Structure formats: structure tokens, C-alpha cells
């Protein structure tokens with residue numbers, strides 16, 4: 001990012017999942033979005049989005065493409081990150097109900113339970129108030145989503161399921177410049193989470 005261009009460059013991890021939707025949402029939110037598939041591409045970004053998809057598949061591809069260690073290192077050095085759904089799982093420090101050989105990135109001090117909502121409510125939508133994000137409740141789309149079962153001391157809860165069988169479950173969190181949601185704002189056209197993250201990246205870039 002140069003002095004005249006205030007648009008931060010945000011990478012979207014492009015191994016699998018809904019990459020295009022995040023690229024479009026980031027561009028619409030005012031960021032310059034680029035896809036990331038190779039370790040060298042990590043050098044050119046001010047922040048990264050890890051999309052929804054399948055966390056164990058992404059974990060395997062991260063390993064196969066030699067991205068796991070460089071990405072974990074960049075995150076440990078403070079690279080801002082936003083993860084939706086599978087991206088939340090990958091950013092977590094602890095994951096329940098996953099494959100024993102699945103890797104995660106340890107960027108967010110949370111315990112998440114994968115596919116937590118169970119068979120009856122695997123995919124659903126609801127309106128959720130997100131702390132720090134003004135403008136009223138946000139339509140939240142959940143697709144075989146995780147929830148957050150425990151948060152470390154530095155983690156702020158941004159949103160919970162308001163009602164129904166999973167009422168009170170934590171589904172949006174922030175720790176410093178790392179944000180995660182169990183749901184998929186990239187599919188609704190509501191750009192507020194992407195703007196929120198773009199502002200976090202711009203503040204540090």
C-alpha cells in the first residue's frame with residue numbers, strides 16, 4: 001500500500017471454497033483483493049481472508065502446497081485475518097470433532113466445534129446483532145457451521161445466536177486484528193463484516 005493509495009491489499013486463500021464471493025465482497029468494501037495459492041504470495045498482502053468450504057480439505061491442501069508453516073508464521077507475526085466458517089476452524093487454536101490429522105493455524109485463542117449445529121439445523125439463517133458493527137442486525141447464513149465453545153482471555157465475543165435450539169452460542173469473535181464468523185457474510189451482499197475487516201487491515205497496514 002503506497003501513501004496515496006489507502007486501499008489495503010487483502011489476500012483470499014484460494015485453495016478451495018467460496019473464494020470468488022470473498023474477492024468480490026472485499027473489492028466492494030474498498031480493499032484490493034488478490035488470491036493466495038503460493039507461499040511467495042503471502043509477502044504481498046496486508047491481511048488475509050480464509051473462506052468457507054471444507055476445513056479438513058483446506059488443511060490438506062495447505063500442507064501439500066507448503067503454505068501451512070509460512071501462513072502460520074505470518075499470522076504469528078501479526079498478519080490480520082478474517083475467517084468465515086471453515087476459515088474460523090482453520091484460524092482456531094483448538095478444534096473439536098475434526099479429523100485427527102487436520103491442521104489448524106493457531107491464530108485465534110478459541111475452541112471451536114466443527115459441524116456443531118447438528119443434523120436438524122445444519123443449514124439455517126437468522127438475524128444477529130454484531131458488536132462493533134453498527135447498522136442493525138445482520139442476516140447470518142450458516143452452512144454446516146462451527147460454533148465457538150470456549151474463548152481465551154484476549155478474545156471478544158462479537159455475536160451469538162439470538163434464539164432457537166442454539167440460542168446463546170458464540171458465532172462471531174475478534175482477537176486483536178483476527179476476526180472470525182461461523183456464518184457467511186460473503187453470500188448475502190451485506191458488506192459490513194468485510195468493511196469492518198478492511199478497516200482493521202487499513203489501520204495496521
Ligand SMILES: NC(=O)CC[C@H](N)C(=O)O
Pocket residue numbers: 051052053054055056084085086087089114115143144145146
Ligand atoms: N460452510 C463451511 O465452511 C462449512 C465448514 C465445514 N463443515 C468444515 O468443517 O470445514
